[in-house]
Each structure stands twice: as structure tokens, then as C-alpha cells.
Amino acid sequence: MSGMRSYGDPCGVARGLDVIGERWALLVVRDLLLGPKRFNDLLAGLPAVSPNVLSQRLRELTEDGVVRRRDLGPPTRVRLYELTEWGRALEPLLLQLGRWGSQAPPPLEGTLGTDSLLLSIKAAFDPARAAELRGVYEFRIDADTYLAEVADDSVQIRRDTASGQPDATLSTDLDTLRAVCDHQITLAAAVKSGALRLNGDPSARRRLTDLLLAPFEPAPQR
Structure with missing residues (x-):
């Protein structure tokens, strides 16, 4: 453990919190x-964190083996942060935490980022629907492209482009996507206005939109 504070408890829960219990640590993992x-x-996806705090969390998570740095050589000379295999093992925990936390009252301020919206798909995915939703789908949101693949009994989502032709593609900006998911506008209205575009055959477009909107369907009235 790289940090100065520790629970001093040998329990696995306490030892895990020694590594990821600091403020912002789990949200850094979520965004990776x-x-x-x-x-x-990362800074853009966590607008309330300061650069100094983010640097500190990345340093701690790197020292503890949750995150690693990867430097791309010339001509890009870009430093990337990515999860290690141990860090990726936190995904089921984070998805379950998201399901649990979604039952708490939402904050008065703040909006969902792109990663959080797409992770909601993974958290809400029903394996029983895998056969009817099967396919490869691209989400082009602002300047980023994400690939969603439904196969067997799971959905995998990552920042990537399809190696071949995806079954369907959704192109829009984050504000429009939020508005559709929040039911401020309908998908049909967003398409009609030109703010959102769907490409692919009708069946594939329907599967893509079902996959996207499933986490945001209004809960049934009791």
C-alpha cells in the first residue's frame, strides 16, 4: 500500500479499502x-477533481498495481493510463455498486458522463436477452467511438472501432444522448432533428436502441 493511512486490519475488505478507499480512487478505476x-x-471525465488530486490518485493506484502507465512513442508521444489485470477485476464490484447506488437519491447537480452512461448498459444487461440483442454495435459520441458486442450471455463495451462492418451505428453528441436517456426528448425526435443518426438495417437499429435504453426505462409504478 502506497498511502500513509491504513485500517491496520487483515480482513480482505479492509485491505482492499487500503488500496482503493481514498476519495476519487474508485471513480478513476470506473473511468478506465x-x-x-x-x-x-480523465480530468474531463471527473470535472470536480483537481489536477493535483488526480495525479496523486494515479500515482497511488500505479504504485499499488491497480493502474499502469503506457507511453506511446513517436510521433504521438502520449502517456496513457490503463487498468492492470488486477484493476480490471474490480469491474464486477463496480457494476454491482452502481446497481446498488442507483437506488439512492440523485444529487441536485452533476450529469452522467459518456463512460457512466455506457457502463449503465453493462450493469443493467439481462443475460436472458442476449440472444435477441446479439450483434456488434458502434456508438460514436462526439469524438469518441465505443464498440458494444453482445454474444453468449454478456455484453462487452470498450473504446474501439469495429474491425469489420458493425451491425448498427449510433452517432450523436453527449448532450443529446443524455437527453434521450433522461427521457427529455424521444429517440425519434432526436433522429428527426438530425442530432442523432442511426445506421444499419431496421432490425439491428432496433436491437441497438433496445440495448442502449434498457437501463433508463422508467421503473414500473407500485
Whole structure:
């Protein structure tokens, strides 16, 4: 453990919290679940964190073996942060925490980022629907592209592009995507306005939108 504070408890829960219990640590892990990011990308996804605190968390998580740095050589000369295999093992915990936390009252301020929206798909995915939702889908959101693959009984989502032709593609900006998911506008209205585009055959487009909107369907009234 790189930090100065420890619970001093040999229990696995306490030892885990010694590593990821500091403020912002789990949110850094959350924002790396879909793939590597640059420092500035992490900073943009965590607007309430200061650069100094983010640097400190990345340093601690790197020293503890949860995150690793990867430097891309010329001509890009970019430093990326990505999860180690041990860090990726936190995904089921984070998805379950997201399911649990979604039952708490939402904050008065703040909006979901792209990664959080797409991770909601993974958290809400029903394996029983895998056969009907099977396919390869691209989400082009602002300047980023994400690939969602539904196969067997799971959905895998990562920052990437399809190696071949995806079954369907959704292109939009984050504000429009949030508005659709928050039911401020309908998907049909967003398509009609040109703010959102769907490509692919009708069946594949329907599967893509079902996959996207499933976590955001209104809960049934009791």
C-alpha cells in the first residue's frame, strides 16, 4: 500500500479499502474500465477533481498495481493510463455498486458522463436477452467511438472501432444522448432533428436502441 493511512486490519475488505478507499480512487478505476485514457481525458471525465488530486490518485493506484502507465512513442508521444489485470477485476464490484447506488437519491447537480452512461448498459444487461440483442454495435459520441458486442450471455463495451462492418451505428453528441436517456426528448425526435443518426438495417437499429435504453426505462409504478 502506497498511502500513509491504513485500517491496520487483515480482513480482505479492509485491505482492499487500503488500496482503493481514498476519495476519487474508485471513480478513476470506473473511468478506465472501457479502455485507456490520457490524463486530460480523465480530468474531463471527473470535472470536480483537481489536477493535483488526480495525479496523486494515479500515482497511488500505479504504485499499488491497480493502474499502469503506457507511453506511446513517436510521433504521438502520449502517456496513457490503463487498468492492470488486477484493476480490471474490480469491474464486477463496480457494476454491482452502481446497481446498488442507483437506488439512492440523485444529487441536485452533476450529469452522467459518456463512460457512466455506457457502463449503465453493462450493469443493467439481462443475460436472458442476449440472444435477441446479439450483434456488434458502434456508438460514436462526439469524438469518441465505443464498440458494444453482445454474444453468449454478456455484453462487452470498450473504446474501439469495429474491425469489420458493425451491425448498427449510433452517432450523436453527449448532450443529446443524455437527453434521450433522461427521457427529455424521444429517440425519434432526436433522429428527426438530425442530432442523432442511426445506421444499419431496421432490425439491428432496433436491437441497438433496445440495448442502449434498457437501463433508463422508467421503473414500473407500485
